[in-house]
Amino acid sequence: MSTQTDAAPAQASAEGQPRVIDENTDLSTLTDQEIMKLMEGMDHQDDQMNKPLISTPVPLSVIRQEYEKGSTQILKKLDWLAENGWDQVWRARGDGDCYYRSFTLAYLVRILHSTDSQLEANLAYESIQRALPAMEQCGFDKELYEEFLDSLLVLIRSFAEGGESTSTEYGIVQSLQDAERSNCIVVALRLITSSYIRTHSDLFSPFLLSPTTFLPLSTDDFCRSEVEPCGKEADHAQIMALAEALNIGVRIAYLDRSDLGSEADSAINWVEFGKDTSEPGRPLTLLYRPGHYDVVTKDVLPQV
């Protein structure tokens, strides 16, 4: 960001000091360098907003390419994932809601790939219903949160009823690319998370810190500023609360520069949340890169 505030003369500005370019700048006076800089900025901004909210899976090797010139530790972790069958990544848009969007996708794909989708859908439906009293207890407007929740319940119900629109991975991705539906689901999950933290305050309060100042926040302040608003990243407290509230296991592969996993059989740190994170419990599996979450899965055909 340039800090120069004086109206700059039309010609190139003083050496080293980039001039401020705004809607009043005569475009014909732009230097090649300035044009390049502007284009870069544009690319970067549009970058996120042009990306789909959630995308069909790409091979893990695509992610690996991004790190080829980077840290060997990260490459080793990626190689370990690939060797162990974690070979596809479903990318979420990096808009601060990526955890909730990734969670939704993984949650629905889990239902799709279970041996009895109908049963699994009914279980999911019941889990969500069980989270409702806490929301009411926290004083959220029932009519408002029901409208948000409905977007998620409709999708789950379509599994229970054997509906066609969601019966494939592609169908799920397509449903979640609809901005209004996806945003409604994000809000619904945020409210479930918030009401779980609020109703289990004694459990969570020691861990509720401001992500910017690292100072402790009250439960109300934390939920109000870090959970309920859209675009606020989920951290351990939110991830834990959502997993507990919906009674589902979540495993997150940490693709960071930390030391390699200490267990002999794993080169990556899996951080686990919720009740059953064992393989038979079929936890949701996410990939974490600092500041961002995607879904990572094994490309296995659904068991018949």
Added chain:
Amino acid sequence: MSDARLRRVQKEIKDCAKDKTSNISIDMIDESPFHLIGAFPGPPDTPYEGGYYEVDIVIPDAYPFQPVKMKFITKVYHPNVSSASGAICLDILKDAWSPVLTLKSTLISLQSLLCEPVPNDPQDAEVAKHYLADRNSFNATAKHWAQAYAQAPAHKKKNEPGKVATDAEMAGLSEENVVGFTDMGFSREQVISILKKLNYRGNNVNPQSYNAVLEELLK
């Protein structure tokens, strides 16, 4: 997209009209439900008591996923409200907005902002300085503004009914200090603007700041 947004806004307007206890009103300006005027009475036991405050409301396309846009139409003397434009500094109108908040709950938050200013995160730096430097003088000025712009009745004890506050009082300055400089031949308008900018009030009135004022006036 806009269907759900329209439904939600219409419902919010209707619910607010039904609620007789909150004293909050939301009205349409023309046929569009996306540009509204909200209004509420100034909270009791504040300098804004007795005033009636109108707020311009614009519902963005991505509502309720994006915060509603609000600014004061009625002029307000408050650290978190621009005294020139009515722009408001309040977290829920920015990054702490959540889709479960409503127009009514946001207007109530504005009402409580009037009760509890947050001078450390000001919208109007001059007003915030005044608030921090001399609370009594700040309260008096806020009250003058409420009477002049928000139809608050004049307080019986301090002002004769119908008496209009002077330009110095509206700026939260003492007449004595203003006259001290106008007597030297500077224009009243210029003196008031500079004394305001330098927060020439309360403990800030000392020989050092006196010289600073002269320096500014002679620029």
